[in-house]
Amino acid sequence: MPELPEVETVGMGIRDALIHQKLKRVDVYRPAIRFPLPPNMDDVLSGQILHAVKRRSKYLTLHFDKGSVVIIHLGMSGQIIIESGNTPDAPEKHDHVIFHFDTHRMRYRDPRRFGVIDVTSDPALGEHRLLKDIGPEPLEDGFTADGFYRALKKSQSPLKTLLLDQHIVAGVGNIYASEALYRAGLHPSKSGNRITKAQAVRLHGAVRATLQDAITAGGSSLRDYVQTDGSLGYFQHHFKVYGRAGLACPDCTCDIEKTKGIEKIVQSGRSSFYCPRRQK
DNA sequence: CGGCAAACCTGCGAGC
DNA sequence: TGCTCGCAGGTTTGCC
Numbered sequence: 001m002p003e004l005p006e007v008e009t010v011g012m013g014i015r016d017a018l019i020h021q022k023l024k025r026v027d028v029y030r031p032a033i034r035f036p037l038p039p040n041m042d043d044v045l046s047g048q049i050l051h052a053v054k055r056r057s058k059y060l061t062l063h064f065d066k067g068s069v070v071i072i073h074l075g076m077s078g079q080i081i082i083e084s085g086n087t088p089d090a091p092e093k094h095d096h097v098i099f100h101f102d103t104h105r106m107r108y109r110d111p112r113r114f115g116v117i118d119v120t121s122d123p124a125l126g127e128h129r130l131l132k133d134i135g136p137e138p139l140e141d142g143f144t145a146d147g148f149y150r151a152l153k154k155s156q157s158p159l160k161t162l163l164l165d166q167h168i169v170a171g172v173g174n175i176y177a178s179e180a181l182y183r184a185g186l187h188p189s190k191s192g193n194r195i196t197k198a199q200a201v202r203l204h205g206a207v208r209a210t211l212q213d214a215i216t217a218g219g220s221s222l223r224d225y226v227q228t229d230g231s232l233g234y235f236q237h238h239f240k241v242y243g244r245a246g247l248a249c250p251d252c253t254c255d256i257e258k259t260k261g262i263e264k265i266v267q268s269g270r271s272s273f274y275c276p277r278r279q280k
Numbered sequence: 281c282g283g284c285a286a287a288c289c290t291g292c293g294a295g296c
Numbered sequence: 297t298g299c300t301c302g303c304a305g306g307t308t309t310g311c312c
Contacts, residue, residue, distance in 0.1 A: 003305060034288075034307085058306075076306055077290075094290085112289045114306060157283070166307085173305055222305065223292075242305095268284065271303085 002074045004138070004171030005214035006225050006233065007058045010080050013228030014062070014106065015053040017082045021101040022049050023064070029091050029098075033110060034075065037097065038119040044068060045119065050101070057134045057170035059116075067121045071130060075114030081107040082228040111224075135167045138207050143169060149200035152192040159195065159203070160188035160272045172207060175220060175242045178273045180206045182241045187279045188265070188272040213238065241273040249275035 002010070026042040038044070048064035055061070060080075062070040074080070085103050097108040097117060108117060120128055135151075136143040151168045152159065162168055163177040172180070181188050183206035186199060195203075219225060219233030222243075226232060240250050245264035252259075252275060265272050 006305075073306080075289095076304070110289095111291065112304090112306095114288070116307095155282080161283085164306090175305060220305080225305070269286085270306095 002225055003173030003176050004058060004211055006219035007060060008055055008215050009219045009227055011053050011055045011060050013082060017104050018050050018101050020049060023099060023101055025100040027098045030096050033096055033113040034116050037117055041119060056131055057166060059130060069120050069125055071118040073116040075110060075112060077112040077224045078110040078115035079226060080228050081109060133167060134170045136169060138169050138171060138211055145201045145204040148204045149197055152195050152200055155192040157192055158189045158267055159186055159192060161268045162192050169207060174270050176210050178242045179240060180210045182274060182279060183210055185278055188267060188274050241275060245273060249278060252277055
């Protein structure tokens with residue numbers, strides 16, 4: 001479900017509701033999701049105060065005052081739900097972990113169980129196995145047009161596939177890859193090694209702008225995604241191409257009766273959407 | 281090493 | 297109404 005903008009939005013929700021609160025108890029309801037859940041989470045974390053909430057790619061990191069860090073990935077269908085501690089706290093279907101804080105609790109819910117929760121106390125968080133190989137953060141200075149250009153140039157893979165490669169740029173998923181390529185006017189099937197510097201600069205800017213706009217809109221709610229308070233994101237209303245096969249391109253003035261409109265192809269097993277007139 | 285399909289799961293909508 | 301099929305926002309593995 002969640003790509004960088006959704007994870008960023010969830011992180012802000014956690015921060016707003018739970019920062020500086022003491023974690024009182026952790027209830028774990030199944031032994032494993034994608035990986036085994038950390039043993040003794042309750043023993044390790046109870047009594048610690050939530051210091052900071054950060055995001056790295058599609059991972060959230062919850063930093064506690066005695067040095068523990070909870071690493072969360074939402075997979076395809078993961079949700080974080082924050083609610084008042086005064087309401088009933090029985091786990092609902094697919095609630096796998098509930099973190100009980102002073103005044104509120106945080107549920108980790110994930111029907112498909114592709115998500116990850118881990119706990120570490122290693123201060124070299126960047127060396128953690130889940131985080132160490134991730135490429136630059138697209139909204140930070142380390143993501144440069146020049147470095148992006150050189151990374152794309154190295155590969156014969158299609159640009160769409162390269163945007164999903166977390167080594168090249170962090171946090172871009174299937175929706176925003178299509179949207180960014182549309183914004184840059186580049187065909188999803190174009191080979192990385194055939195991109196020009198000017199095109200790479202355009203795509204670099206398009207990735208950043210697309211992600212930033214989506215964060216501003218609170219992410220995109222299709223099926224599973226909700227913000228931590230249950231409210232929906234609304235960037236899905238701004239999609240130009242994603243999920244719009246057969247519909248008119250919103251920026252083309254041509255007659256939909258005379259064209260096929262937005263087209264859908266499958267690349268590396270994932271759907272890509274594009275306008276054949278605007279993307280070359 | 282590069283590139284792709286399959287695997288991990290459940291839910292939902294489309295079509296019959 | 298109810299069944300089957302295909303597909304879904306991610307990542308890893310294993311096979312050519």
